[in-house]
Amino acid sequence: MDYHDVLAAFGVGSAHPGGFTGTTFWMDRLQLSVGSQVLEVGSGTGRTACALSERFGVKVIGVDIRQEMVDKARKRAQMMSLDPDFILLDRSDILPFPDQSFDLVVAESVTVFNQIEALVSEYYRVLRRPGHVIDTEMAATSSLPPEVLLEVKELYGAMTVPTLKEWKSIYMAAGFEPVQSIVSGPAREVDLQSEEHDGMAIVSPQAFSKEASAIVDHHFNFMSDKGKWFQYGVFQAVK
Numbered sequence: 344m345d346y347h348d349v350l351a352a353f354g355v356g357s358a359h360p361g362g363f364t365g366t367t368f369w370m371d372r373l374q375l376s377v378g379s380q381v382l383e384v385g386s387g388t389g390r391t392a393c394a395l396s397e398r399f400g401v402k403v404i405g406v407d408i409r410q411e412m413v414d415k416a417r418k419r420a421q422m423m424s425l426d427p428d429f430i431l432l433d434r435s436d437i438l439p440f441p442d443q444s445f446d447l448v449v450a451e452s453v454t455v456f457n458q459i460e461a462l463v464s465e466y467y468r469v470l471r472r473p474g475h476v477i478d479t480e481m482a483a484t485s486s487l488p489p490e491v492l493l494e495v496k497e498l499y500g501a502m503t504v505p506t507l508k509e510w511k512s513i514y515m516a517a518g519f520e521p522v523q524s525i526v527s528g529p530a531r532e533v534d535l536q537s538e539e540h541d542g543m544a545i546v547s548p549q550a551f552s553k554e555a556s557a558i559v560d561h562h563f564n565f566m567s568d569k570g571k572w573f574q575y576g577v578f579q580a581v582k
């Protein structure tokens with residue numbers, strides 16, 4: 344079991360810095376015409392994908408590499424009588440869609456856990472022109488000391504955590520222009536147990552295992568000791 348399995352077990356609806364409040368912030372500023380095609384990468388339990396579908400009446404496809412997340416996202420859509428599709432991916436580096444398939448790509452606390460440049464290039468490839476990405480990611484406040492980075496790798500599985508400036512540069516290097524950070528702030532802890540007003544979180548029995556408790560404790564201790572090294576940014580990158 345790792346941190347991401349714990350998120351899946353708790354069925355956390357907004358497992359990203361800023362939480363659903365942060366999602367609502369960028370969604371309030373989003374203009375999407377009916378007929379737009381939206382891809383959410385790392386859609387987790389489907390809360391954002393369902394909110395996009397409900398609010399804008401657009402077609403949303405959510406993809407995730409974890410079966411439990413996809414199952415819970417499908418259940419959520421069913422309970423809300425919404426029609427996003429949730430697809431299980433068998434690899435994390437390639438999005439199984441033709442070039443220029445979508446008008447908007449959304450990622451919330453996903454890119455950082457991957458080969459960042461490769462995944463950002465995939466976002467670019469599957470976007471139409473004009474199209475854009477909204478990506479909410481953890482960012483380092485400055486270059487991380489080796490012991491902090493080591494713990495990030497062990498606990499979250501992220502190989503690196505770019506600063507806000509580095510995130511912008513990565514998006515620009517992939518061809519996006521302009522790239523702006525529409526909001527940033529201190530990395531708010533993901534509250535694994537409160538659901539942040541998500542009445543539809545489906546909690547699995549594994550969430551109450553000793554292993555899960557140890558990971559939750561590690562996460563909270565790490566954030567309390569080392570949280571000053573982290574912030575988050577919501578990036579809007581235009582193709």
Ligand SMILES: C[S@@+](CC[C@H](N)C(=O)[O-])C[C@H]1O[C@@H](n2cnc3c(N)ncnc32)[C@H](O)[C@@H]1O
Nearest residue numbers: 356357358359385386387407408409435451452
């Ligand atoms: C921290 S969780 C965030 C989930 C969701 N975006 C949210 O905010 O609640 C990261 C999610 O991304 C998924 N994931 C990580 N890398 C992925 C990839 N390359 N493609 C698709 N899903 C990925 C994980 O399985 C997990 O569900």
